[in-house]
Amino acid sequence: MKYLPMSIVDHIILFLCYLRFGNTAKYGLMRPDFDPLYMLMLSNTRLLPVVDVGTYDRIKPREIQVLPSLTSIEGNMVTFSNRKTHHFDAIIFATGYQSTMWQWLETDDPGLIGDDSMPKCKHPDHWKGCNNLYCAGFYRRNLGCLSEDALLIAKDISDDYILAKANGFES
Template sequence: MAQAAEGEKPREEEEHEEEVMHACEYKTGKGMEGKAVLVVGSGNSGMEIAYDLAEAGAATSIIVRSEGLFGCYQKFANDICDVSPCDQGDLERGDDAIQIHTPAYPVVDVGTYAKIKTGEIQVLPAMKTVDGNVVEFADGKRHPFDAIVFATGYRSTTKKWLKSDDGLIGEDGMARRSYPEHWKGENGLYCAGMVRRGLYGSCEDAESIAEDISKKKKKPDQA
């Protein structure tokens, strides 16, 4: 079962809806040429949107509140304004451990990293307040923007459209049961990637589901 999702709006966005958009509403950077655009969030959505905006000629900035994990083992250094490459040995844990133990999804770099290094995309610290089109950041600096795109995550809408799940899905739209008993429900209902175990967890769930379906399809004399 693939889960639907809707944009999760932070408090700042709810107060200024006429001036901002969520990543789920973003279509293209066309028409943004020469405009100052702030992307809030540095996950896959935020990084790809920032790249698209920069390609379209927008004066693009992106907020990075925590260290990013790149598929090519590139990451932001502890100094938020300094970006440097690293290899697997620089990571606190190996790639496999990160995939298994963290709910964060590694960022697959589509070219954003290079644009940050050249200055085409500016990296800014956490947002503190929004006053109209002026944003104040954690370092006390204030900058005006023509548009703000919140790539701040999604919330599951599964409970809104799934009429009966036999206890498979919790009220938060994620798996009700904990790992590793979370993926299988009744009457052929399954869920994958819904216990916040990252890409590795989603892959593991898919393999378990495929194996279970395969067993059910076997004829009695093949069992």
């Protein structure tokens, strides 16, 4: 978007998605009425609905069935917006995401990541923690800000290297 208007970037994104995924509507995945970047700009939460590439690869051969939105649940019977009903042995509502980062990340930096698995600091200082721990593209803005974070991190590492070299330390 540094060189092209958002509408053109949106069209490029949608064209590349079409090349990769084809017509997703034939599998029950309808595209939103707005283009992706425009929709992101309109969103108050900066969150967009996405389907994981691996999930899509299982939807295409019909290993996973995409159903219309549901309108009611009575016991084990679910009624969908197309008025069809289906019986289910189990109904699981996957309504959110909770990171398992703290199960594998070992750090003594109490200030970088909050309990919600997001950076504690607000933009623009969200990317830097203590002890050379960084977060790139991890803030509640969007993935388009990943490059901004990466440049800040690269500059910080470069500055540390130059300072260490000037003080006679080699990494």
